[in-house]
Amino acid sequence: MAATDSHRQNAVHTVQQALDEQVQAWNSGDLEKAMTYYWNSPEMLWINATGVEKGCQEVLDMFRKNFADTGQMGLYTYTPLYTEQLSEEAVYYVFRWQIAREGKRLMGGVSSQLWKKINGRWVVTAEHAS
Template identity: 25%
Template sequence: MSMTPPALAAELAFRAKFLRIACLVNIVLFVLLVGGGTVLVTAVARATGASTAAGDEKEIRAVLEAQATAWNKGDLDGFMGGYWNDDQLTFISGGDITSGWKKTKERFEKRYKADGKEMGKLAFSELHVETFSPNAAMLRGKFELTFEKEKDDAKKTARGRFTLILRKTPDGWKVVHDHTSAEEKK
């Protein structure tokens, strides 16, 4: 059976339109399935207790408590245990960006462990944890670092605020990004 040129053109136009609609429907279904699957997996993880917002917050706060305890003992390695040991770790403070766990540790050593320097006593307060998923969270808070050796009261205490982005790794929650800013001395 042969078609006339106008009938063939109409048939081809119909098929092209049908294919465009079918492709669009497939894309929409794919997006819905992926999005719905993500929501479902998250809901199941939360519902089964594999991960709960309250449990995650408790674990995240424990990371900071362990860091403060280690810092106050002069244990920089213990303090650094709260950070993601990876070259993609970022630490921002005083307008400088430090990339990588090793360089971040070296920055702390130079600033707080070098000759004549002291680590001081570290305390965290006003902590606010926001979990984004079972594997990602943000923590905002305030720090206070008190130095015993300082004679000048203006230099005796450093205070400021920080924002941490944390990721749940096989080793537990780790800081993957730290943005810390000190209050200006008055």
């Protein structure tokens, strides 16, 4: 295997591991920790059916409003659909997601995330959840 192939597999694996950690934080009811996997910048982009939100703090505030207590957060699961390393410092990740509570699906769909390595750390810089 070429060194570039190995590097690409490592970057994709690192992003998959980071998403797993983010999901674990969500499922533990730790919204603040889950948000640390997003780029802490006013330029972070969140896109969903209702429109576009810009800024990590604004997205955190939206989540706090929509999931006022940990009981509302439910159980988050996902299934990878597609990954591509776009560069040494960018990975595109597409997955099917679902949030369920007491075994009943509350919401779900498909998300695409752009992960970038910023200051030595992989973070989501843009997400489209539908």
